[in-house]
Amino acid sequence: MSPVESVAAIPNDLILRLSIEQYHAIIQAGILTDDDSVELLEGWLVFKMPKNPPHRVTTRLVRTALENILPRGWYVDSQEPITLSNSEPEPDIVVVRGDTRQYVDRHPGAEDIALIIEVSDTTLQRDRTVKKRIYARAGIAIYWIVNLVEGLVEVYSQPLVEVEQPDYSQRLDFGRSAVIPIIIEGIEIGALAVNSLLP
Numbered sequence: 001m002s003p004v005e006s007v008a009a010i011p012n013d014l015i016l017r018l019s020i021e022q023y024h025a026i027i028q029a030g031i032l033t034d035d036d037s038v039e040l041l042e043g044w045l046v047f048k049m050p051k052n053p054p055h056r057v058t059t060r061l062v063r064t065a066l067e068n069i070l071p072r073g074w075y076v077d078s079q080e081p082i083t084l085s086n087s088e089p090e091p092d093i094v095v096v097r098g099d100t101r102q103y104v105d106r107h108p109g110a111e112d113i114a115l116i117i118e119v120s121d122t123t124l125q126r127d128r129t130v131k132k133r134i135y136a137r138a139g140i141a142i143y144w145i146v147n148l149v150e151g152l153v154e155v156y157s158q159p160l161v162e163v164e165q166p167d168y169s170q171r172l173d174f175g176r177s178a179v180i181p182i183i184i185e186g187i188e189i190g191a192l193a194v195n196s197l198l199p
Contacts, residue, residue: 016045023088039081040088041130048090049123054148057199058119059092062146065197066095066115069182069190074114075100082116083107084138089131092146093117095184110138114184117144124149132156137166142183146197151176153194157183 018026023040026032037048051059059078066076077096081088083106095115096108103112116135118127127145135143136159145154152175156168174180176195181188 017043018045019043020083020086020088039090040086042134043086052121054199055092055119055121058146058148058197061199062117062119062197063093065192066093066182069192070095071184071189073097074184077108081107082113083109084134087134087138089134091116091131092119110140113140115142115144115182116140117146119146119148121148128154132168133166135159136168137161141185143168144180148198151198153178153180153197155180 018040020040023045032038037050038045039048040046063076063078070076075096075098077094077100079090079092080094081090082094088107093115094108094113094117096103097112097114118131120127124145124147132143132145136156139159139161141157141159143156145156147154152173155172155174156170157172158169160167160169174194176198178194179191180194182190182192
């Protein structure tokens with residue numbers, strides 16, 4: 001990645017530089033609340049983009065479809081925090097190991113997650129750069145971008161963690177007529193038709 005590309009990949013709506021510990025401390029102190037539309041990405045407090053109706057509808061469609069096929073021992077969460085090394089993003093959808101009650105004292109971490117999905121329209125650039133890098137660095141096995149701009153699902157796998165710019169070595173695009181295999185810990189547990197996930 002060239003210096004110009006690196007600069008372009010940094011969110012242009014940064015607020016404040018924080019560690020995970022500092023971020024948790026200001027939340028616990030009540031300085032940030034659920035009403036504050038921010039998340040921590042690579043140590044930067046960043047504004048979250050507002051959701052438009054197609055984004056909301058797609059998030060619900062994908063979440064419902066996954067809930068209908070997930071095996072026991074996994075659940076689906078939406079727009080809730082996950083804690084990674086220098087980030088606490090709030091993915092649109094995440095497939096998490098276990099039961100939500102086991103995360104009373106902490107947010108799920110990379111070791112608890114099988115799949116992360118971002119629904120992208122106005123956030124497409126951020127999801128393809130900063131978010132993809134964050135999830136690859138954390139070793140998240142599979143990352144989807146439900147690309148509403150182009151009407152397809154981008155599926156990233158095989159994270160490259162130990163490199164200067166973490167990334168995924170494989171990208172497969174699935175158009176409206178395609179069916180995406182759902183893989184949890186290397187095992188295909190079902191499949192979803194892309195057309196059923198898009199508004």
